[in-house]
Amino acid sequence: MIFTTPLARFSIFAASLFFFAHTVTAAEPTPELLWPDGAPGAVGDEPLDKPTITIFPAPKDIANGAAVVVCPGGGYGGLAAGYEGDDVARWLNTLGVTGVVLRYRLGPRYHHPAPLQDAQRAIRTVRARAKTLGIDPERIGILGFSAGGHLTSTAATHFDDGEGKSSDPIQRESSRPDFAILCYPVISMTDEAMTHKGSRRNLLGDKPSAELMKSVSSEKQVTENTPPCFLWHTTGDQAVPAENSVAFYLACKKKGVPVELHIFEKGRHGLGLGKPDETVSAWPPLCATWMKERGLLTKK
Numbered sequence: 001m002i003f004t005t006p007l008a009r010f011s012i013f014a015a016s017l018f019f020f021a022h023t024v025t026a027a028e029p030t031p032e033l034l035w036p037d038g039a040p041g042a043v044g045d046e047p048l049d050k051p052t053i054t055i056f057p058a059p060k061d062i063a064n065g066a067a068v069v070v071c072p073g074g075g076y077g078g079l080a081a082g083y084e085g086d087d088v089a090r091w092l093n094t095l096g097v098t099g100v101v102l103r104y105r106l107g108p109r110y111h112h113p114a115p116l117q118d119a120q121r122a123i124r125t126v127r128a129r130a131k132t133l134g135i136d137p138e139r140i141g142i143l144g145f146s147a148g149g150h151l152t153s154t155a156a157t158h159f160d161d162g163e164g165k166s167s168d169p170i171q172r173e174s175s176r177p178d179f180a181i182l183c184y185p186v187i188s189m190t191d192e193a194m195t196h197k198g199s200r201r202n203l204l205g206d207k208p209s210a211e212l213m214k215s216v217s218s219e220k221q222v223t224e225n226t227p228p229c230f231l232w233h234t235t236g237d238q239a240v241p242a243e244n245s246v247a248f249y250l251a252c253k254k255k256g257v258p259v260e261l262h263i264f265e266k267g268r269h270g271l272g273l274g275k276p277d278e279t280v281s282a283w284p285p286l287c288a289t290w291m292k293e294r295g296l297l298t299k300k
Contacts, residue, residue: 029054031103034121039105041114048109051118053125056089056099057133064096064299065136066291068181069122073146073270076107076115076202083272084145084183091273095288095297098135100126104151107202112216115203119155120175124162127173139296141179141227146240146270147199149185153218153248156180156226179296181287182231184269187244189213190220194243219244222251228258230290232283234267260290 031052042049058064070092072084079085081103089099104118123140130137144152159176166172186196189204190213204212214220229252233242242263252259267280274281291297 029056034118034125039114040117041110043109048106051105051121052103053122054086054089054101054103055133056086056093056101058093058096058098062096063098063134064297065134066096066139066141066296067098067100067126067130067133067135068092069100069102069119069126069140069142069177071102071104071119071142071144071148071151073144073148074106075196075198076147076150077198078106079103079148080145080270080272084148084270087273088143091284095291096299097291097297098126098133108205111205112203112212115151116154116158119151120159121170123155123159123175123177124170124173128170136300139178141181141296142177143181143183144185145183145272147186147196147203149182150187150199150203150216150218152180152182153185153187154216154221156229157218157221157223176225177227179227179291179294180229182229182245182248183283184233184237184240184242184271185231185244185248186240187218187248189217191217191243191247194241194247196240219247219251222248222255222257224255224257226252226255226257228294230260230287232262232264232280232286234264234269234271234280236264236266237269239269258294262286 031054034051039051070085070088072079072081074080085101089101092099102122105114126140127137142152142155156177162172162174186199188195189200231245233245235242249259249261264280271280273284
């Protein structure tokens with residue numbers, strides 16, 4: 001476990017210039033429906049019944065074949081789709097990674113497993129379209145913030161190999177992410193001292209059973225097949241305690257899953273990429289180094 005005190009912000013200024021230049025010049029991609037014929041269990045025909053993905057392709061000159069599905073936070077009741085979604089996809093683009101921002105279904109209109117179905121479908125979709133998108137189907141990750149971090153952890157602990165006989169080619173693909181990045185994530189749904197009760201209520205309803213809460217308490221669902229994970233949190237987070245990340249880290253360590261955790265002393269909840277004057281702004285380069293060391297940024 002790595003407890004991170006103020007760090008040298010190597011190359012952050014240059015990376016920020018690159019990031020903001022790309023933000024200004026890049027054309028805005030268009031959202032597309034995950035299920036053109038209707039999502040499973042849809043209760044209406046409004047935009048909030050229609051989960052989408054928005055694909056931000058990596059610049060061709062630096063594209064390396066990796067892709068990441070991005071899950072914004074919002075307590076399973078809203079989506080911070082700007083600073084925890086589109087901005088993050090553009091940062092991934094600076095690494096040569098294609099960013100795929102997921103707008104998943106939310107409570108109280110939708111409960112589990114709808115958000116997980118959306119995340120799994122996003123992973124399957126990217127994998128099914130890997131060739132046309134210029135993506136390596138074995139380097140597709142998922143990244144999430146807060147409740148989106150919980151969704152990320154759920155996708156990393158609940159997956160399948162696909163439905164081989166399905167008439168839908170997307171459903172034939174595996175929903176297992178190849179790596180996961182969790183940013184100040186909600187993890188436990190059973191531990192009253194650390195769970196985020198608003199997220200739990202929106203995801204599971206007012207009176208979830210003990211069995212249901214355990215099934216989506218990700219620290220209890222880690223196995224040897226959980227993909228490698230990178231986590232970061234702050235001690236100063238008063239909304240979602242850092243114990244959530246610690247519990248998931250320890251569960252991964254116990255099962256032999258490659259895992260890295262950074263805990264910054266200062267910083268409130270919901271900081272996204274961070275600002276240049278904030279210590280947590282060190283997490284993007286730390287994450288990029290982790291990805292590089294795992295061979296995820298190597299052009300093949």
